[in-house]
Amino acid sequence: xxxxxxxxxxxxxRLLSAQPVLVDMGLAKDVVPGMGERTLLHAGPPITWExxxxxxxxxxxxxxxxxxxxxxxxxxxxxxxxxxxxFDPCHHHSAVGPMAGVTSPNMPVFVIENKDRGNRAYCSMxxxxxxxxxxxxxxxxxxxxxxxxxxxxxPNLHAGVRRAYEVQGGIDIKNIIAQALHMGxxxxxxxxxxxxxxxxxxxxxxxxxAPNCRDLAEVVRFIxxxxxxxLNLAMAAAKASTEAAHDVEGSSLVTIMARNxxxxxxxxxxxxxxxxxxxxxxxxxxxxxxFTKDDVNRxxxxxxxMETLGIGGFALAAAPAIxxxxxxxxxxxxxxxxxxxxxxxxxxxxxxxxxxxFRGTPTGIDVLKVAETGITPVLDTGAAHKEPGRGQVGAxxxxxxxxxxxxxxxxxxxxxxx
Amino acid sequence: MNQKLRSLLKEGPRAVNIGVEQFxxxxxxxxxxxxxxxxxxPQAGSDxxxxxxxxxxx
Numbered sequence: 001x002x003x004x005x006x007x008x009x010x011x012x013x014r015l016l017s018a019q020p021v022l023v024d025m026g027l028a029k030d031v032v033p034g035m036g037e038r039t040l041l042h043a044g045p046p047i048t049w050e051x052x053x054x055x056x057x058x059x060x061x062x063x064x065x066x067x068x069x070x071x072x073x074x075x076x077x078x079x080x081x082x083x084x085x086x087f088d089p090c091h092h093h094s095a096v097g098p099m100a101g102v103t104s105p106n107m108p109v110f111v112i113e114n115k116d117r118g119n120r121a122y123c124s125m126x127x128x129x130x131x132x133x134x135x136x137x138x139x140x141x142x143x144x145x146x147x148x149x150x151x152x153x154x155p156n157l158h159a160g161v162r163r164a165y166e167v168q169g170g171i172d173i174k175n176i177i178a179q180a181l182h183m184g185x186x187x188x189x190x191x192x193x194x195x196x197x198x199x200x201x202x203x204x205x206x207x208x209x210a211p212n213c214r215d216l217a218e219v220v221r222f223i224x225x226x227x228x229x230x231l232n233l234a235m236a237a238a239k240a241s242t243e244a245a246h247d248v249e250g251s252s253l254v255t256i257m258a259r260n261x262x263x264x265x266x267x268x269x270x271x272x273x274x275x276x277x278x279x280x281x282x283x284x285x286x287x288x289x290x291f292t293k294d295d296v297n298r299x300x301x302x303x304x305x306m307e308t309l310g311i312g313g314f315a316l317a318a319a320p321a322i323x324x325x326x327x328x329x330x331x332x333x334x335x336x337x338x339x340x341x342x343x344x345x346x347x348x349x350x351x352x353x354x355x356x357x358f359r360g361t362p363t364g365i366d367v368l369k370v371a372e373t374g375i376t377p378v379l380d381t382g383a384a385h386k387e388p389g390r391g392q393v394g395a396x397x398x399x400x401x402x403x404x405x406x407x408x409x410x411x412x413x414x415x416x417x418x
Numbered sequence: 419m420n421q422k423l424r425s426l427l428k429e430g431p432r433a434v435n436i437g438v439e440q441f442x443x444x445x446x447x448x449x450x451x452x453x454x455x456x457x458x459x460p461q462a463g464s465d466x467x468x469x470x471x472x473x474x475x476x
Contacts, residue, residue: 004475372470374460402461409462413469 002270002416007250011269012345012364015245015253015309019115020237021170025158029105032093032122036105038069041090043101043302044260045275049080049087053261053297058136058388059100060085065138066146067104073138091256091267095122096239096302098231099134099384100261107146108154110161112173112236114244121239125149125157128226129392134301136388156219160206171201173237176230178350181311181361186319187234188303188312188380189326189395194230199223235302238309245269245364252412253345254365257308257377257400261300261384266404268367271411278403283383285396286327295393297386304379304400310348310363313380313397314340318353318361326380326396336378336397337362343369343377371409376400 029035040063042056052060057080064076064085079085090097097103109122127145131137164171176197183193203220210216223229246255251269258265265277280298287293306312316322317337320330337353340362347360370376376399383394432451435442437458445452460467 004473008475368470368473368475371462371466372460374458374462406462406466409470410466413466413473417469417473 001418002250004250004252004416007248007270008253008345008364008366011245011248011251011253011255014117014248015241015364016346016349017116018174018241018244020112020121020173020240021115022110022161022173022233023113023165023170024111025108025154025161026111027105028103028107028109028122028124031111032095032103032109034088034093036086038084039086039088039105041088041093041095041097041101041103042260043090043097043099043300044258044280045263045265045277046089047087047260047262049085051262053300054386054388055136055297055300055384056100056102056261058138059102059133060087061388062133062138062142062146063102063104063107065143066133067106076138089258089260090302091239091258093122094120094239094243096235096258096305097124097134098126098235098303099301099382100136101302102133106150108150108158110233110236112233112240113170114240117244119240119244121236121243123232123236123239125153126226126229126232128222129228131389131391135384135391137391138389152215153219153222156206156210156216157202159209159211160202163205163209164202167205171198173233174350176201177234177237177311178352180230181315181318181351182354184319184321186312186315186322186380188231188306189382190227190319190322191230191234192227194234195223195227198230198233231303234311235305238305238311239302242305242308247272250416252366252368254308254367254408257304257365258302259299259304261298264299264304264401264404266367266408268408268412271408271415274411276404276408276411278401278407281398281401283381283394283396283398285381285383285394285398286325287383287394288392291385291393295385295390297384299379299381299398300384301381303381304377307377307379308365310344310361311351313378314344314363315351315353315361316378316380317355320355322380328397339375340378342373343375367405367408367412370402370405374402376402376405
């Protein structure tokens with residue numbers, strides 16, 4: 001007979017003890033476990049080409065063009081539908097990806113190692129805002145940018161990361177997140193402070209290791225212009241932390257929440273690698289000028305890993321300025337954080353919120369509490385256009401649908417009830 | 419007379435409304451102090467809720 005409370009304490013402890021550090025970079029085919037030659041990883045639970053939404057399809061097409069598997073978007077569509085490509089969730093490979101999250105063999109990824117338990121997690125680099133692959137865009141400008149990231153951004157960043165590893169063991173991402181939460185970030189839709197702190201940490205090492213200064217200036221300007229650059233690092237850190245808490249017999253801790261633009265799925269620590277899925281939410285968010293509710297695609301992205309860790313939407317009380325982007329008032333933002341304490345197992349021991357007297361963020365979603373209270377996690381996320389190639393249409397609060405949590409609670413009871 | 423009871427008789431009730439907002443709006447329209455609680459019934463059925471209660475935990 002399993003002691004659920006003890007199991008949850010163990011799982012939460014593993015999550016809280018995680019020490020995610022940026023130790024390396026590499027091409028996905030060289031460092032991501034199980035990455036095949038014709039594999040494309042994607043956000044969310046498993047999905048076939050036929051069921052993919054517009055932004056996911058657009059991102060797949062961009063990846064095919066980037067890899068040189070197709071010369072035109074039409075050829076890319078034909079290839080994607082042919083069965084020759086293996087589509088698999090990023091999560092099946094200890095990886096995560098924002099929005100469509102498509103990761104191809106020759107895309108560079110960050111390598112984050114959890115120093116506490118040794119497990120690693122991976123995420124590609126953030127392209128910036130506007131028409132980008134992760135939002136489903138696939139035109140020439142997108143492909144050119146991806147290639148610049150591969151052949152200019154990546155070599156410089158990689159050299160800097162390697163140097164940082166040699167000198168001091170890498171870049172401590174947990175420490176940056178903790179500081180950024182005290183500077184107005186919540187690490188999902190607002191990563192301005194995190195990006196700034198990361199740039200401060202990595203630039204000296206990039207300068208020491210750089211092959212030439214002209215490219216380096218371009219690289220620094222690229223990161224500087226993208227307030228979301230740190231998101232991908234924070235996501236990989238969150239993945240390394242939450243994965244450490246998985247597979248604890250008897251634990252009802254949620255270790256994955258992810259969306260693929262069609263469905264959302266969760267995994268629970270004590271229920272193995274089984275996905276519990278339901279239709280993804282339709283975001284009712286603040287729209288950018290020119291867009292309407294009819295333009296919005298269903299919720300998409302592995303960035304829900306931030307809330308799974310206990311930040312992002314759970315740390316909205318730390319980010320009053322976020323309301324300029326997502327609407328509402330700072331008081332509304334704080335209310336969401338307070339509500340999340342009802343469905344979590346504990347409070348974070350490192351990530352704290354100044355305006356709540358430095359209270360730790362609500363951490364460790366308990367699937368049983370979600371089922372009992374009817375309170376589902378809130379995410380603070382971007383929304384994509386439902387047609388491929390159109391980009392982001394808005395940002396705001398999205399409530400996770402309850403069905404996946406109820407299915408998981410039913411499975412938990414079936415397995416662990418006496 | 420109890421102080422709280424005196425206060426209740428003098429100032430009238432202060433209500434907490436759980437659920438349908440219309441009730442809170444009706445009270446507010448009549449000058450009653452009311453707080454709207456954001457609540458909805460859990461979607462888990464009574465069968466699952468009963469099983470969850472039986473699980474040994476805090």
